[in-house]
Structure formats: C-alpha cells, structure tokens
Amino acid sequence: MKTIITSAGNQTDSAFDQRFGRAAWFCLLDEETGQTRFIRNEFADAAQGAGRKVVEKVAELGVNRVISGDFGPKAKELLEQLNIQMVIINDQATTVTDILKKIK
Amino acid sequence: MPRRKRLRKVVAPPGFRGYKPFGHRHGTREHVDLLYEEYEAIKLADYDLLNHLEAARLMGISRPTFARIYESARRKIAKAMVETREIRSAFGNAYLDKSWYICEGCHTRFTLPPSMNGRHCPVCKSEDFHSVMEYT
Numbered sequence: 291m292k293t294i295i296t297s298a299g300n301q302t303d304s305a306f307d308q309r310f311g312r313a314a315w316f317c318l319l320d321e322e323t324g325q326t327r328f329i330r331n332e333f334a335d336a337a338q339g340a341g342r343k344v345v346e347k348v349a350e351l352g353v354n355r356v357i358s359g360d361f362g363p364k365a366k367e368l369l370e371q372l373n374i375q376m377v378i379i380n381d382q383a384t385t386v387t388d389i390l391k392k393i394k
Numbered sequence: 395m396p397r398r399k400r401l402r403k404v405v406a407p408p409g410f411r412g413y414k415p416f417g418h419r420h421g422t423r424e425h426v427d428l429l430y431e432e433y434e435a436i437k438l439a440d441y442d443l444l445n446h447l448e449a450a451r452l453m454g455i456s457r458p459t460f461a462r463i464y465e466s467a468r469r470k471i472a473k474a475m476v477e478t479r480e481i482r483s484a485f486g487n488a489y490l491d492k493s494w495y496i497c498e499g500c501h502t503r504f505t506l507p508p509s510m511n512g513r514h515c516p517v518c519k520s521e522d523f524h525s526v527m528e529y530t
Contacts, residue, residue: 354510355516363407369505370505373507373508373510374507375504375505375507375510376504376505377502377503377504377505377516377517378485378502378503378504379502379517380485380501392500392517393516393517
C-alpha cells in the first residue's frame with residue numbers, strides 16, 4: 291500500500307501543500323516498509339494539465355491513496371477511474387509529519 | 395450547541411480558485427472566502443435567473459436558508475470590491491456527488507474505491523463515517 295501526501299518542501303517537517311496538481315513536492319510513503327521518499331513535482335509550473343500529468347505519474351508509481359487539500363475536476367475523474375483513494379484534509383497549518391503520524 | 399448545518403448541494407464547483415484586484419495602492423490584505431454554496435447561490439439566482447424558491451429546491455435547502463446564503467455571498471463580493479480584497483473559493487458546507495464520505499471524528503473527506511479493503515477513515519481509522527449524501 292503506497293500513499294502520496296502533497297508537500298511544500300522535501301522534508302518531513304515541510305508544510306502540507308493544499309494543492310494536488312501544482313504541489314511542489316510529493317511525499318511517497320510505503321506502508322509495508324514505513325519508509326518515505328520525496329519526489330519533486332516536475333509539472334508544478336506546467337501551463338496546463340498539471341493535475342492529469344500528476345495522476346499519470348502517481349499511477350506509474352503504483353500509489354493507492356493520495357492525500358491533499360483539494361483535487362481539480364480532471365484529476366478527480368482520473369483518480370476515480372484508476373481506483374485511487376482521494377483524501378481531503380482542509381487544515382492549512384498542518385505539516386507532512388502530522389499527517390504521517392495520523393495515518394499510521 | 396447550535397444546530398448542525400445541512401449540506402448544500404452544489405451542481406458544479408466554481409471553475410476558479412479566486413479573483414484578485416489589480417491596479418490598487420494597498421498591499422496584500424486578508425482575502426475573502428467565497429464558499430461553494432455561496433457561489434452556487436449567485437450562479438442560480440443571477441446567472442441562471444431562477445427565483446429563490448426554485449434555486450433553494452435545487453440546492454436541497456429551504457427558501458429562507460437560500461436567501462441567507464445568497465445575501466452572505468453578495469455581501470462578501472461587495473466587501474471584496476470595496477476593500478480591494480482577493481476572493482478565494484472555499485469548500486464550505488457543500489456536497490458534490492455521492493462517492494464522497496465524511497468522517498464523523500476528524501471531518502476528513504475521502505473516497506472509497508472498490509479495490510480498497512477495509513471500510514474505515516484513512517486518517518483516524520474510525521468506522522464512523524457517512525456518505526456526504528446522508529447529511530441532507
């Protein structure tokens with residue numbers, strides 16, 4: 291089971307990024323090993339279609355769950371088709387560490 | 395304890411994240427949060443030109459409640475214009491479609507794809523959650 295959390299930076303104490311397609315970094319958590327790794331979002335500054343491209347990348351990584359502040363309409367539709375669970379947390383002040391602790 | 399707010403049905407969420415004033419002398423000010431239901435109220439009443447009763451039925455709320463939401467939406471837009479503030483869209487008390495669930499404990503919203511094993515909240519593992527549809 292793999293989970294992605296959108297993050298503003300590449301450390302676990304970074305702020306949780308409320309955006310999905312245009313989040314700066316993604317924290318990839320592998321629940322079997324408990325290890326996290328950070329992946330830069332190369333589509334963060336894309337002119338268009340960031341959400342869709344990110345969903346494709348997420349699917350390639352074999353992720354089953356994404357945690358973010360919101361999902362765009364296209365990303366939502368694709369994630370639904372790919373059977374990837376979407377989780378929305380509307381807490382602006384939270385950090386990646388807080389979320390990692392909560393979902394453990 | 396105040397009465398729980400019923401969720402308002404929003405047919406389509408706003409197609410924007412916000413509006414920004416330009417050409418003003420003030421620095422950045424605190425933004426105004428326009429809730430999804432407020433956007434929907436403005437859209438139904440002033441764009442689709444429905445009367446308040448029709449609009450209220452569409453949103454699954456009473457006419458007086460619709461009027462309150464609509465008034466609050468207009469006031470927020472007026473405030474943003476007069477005080478040159480940014481408008482941002484925020485989720486508010488809305489539901490969009492039936493595939494979303496809301497956790498009673500931590501108020502996280504999530505989907506449950508058919509491939510998922512175990513029906514519990516992904517954050518607090520609570521099994522006390524409802525489809526957002528059941529709130530109406």
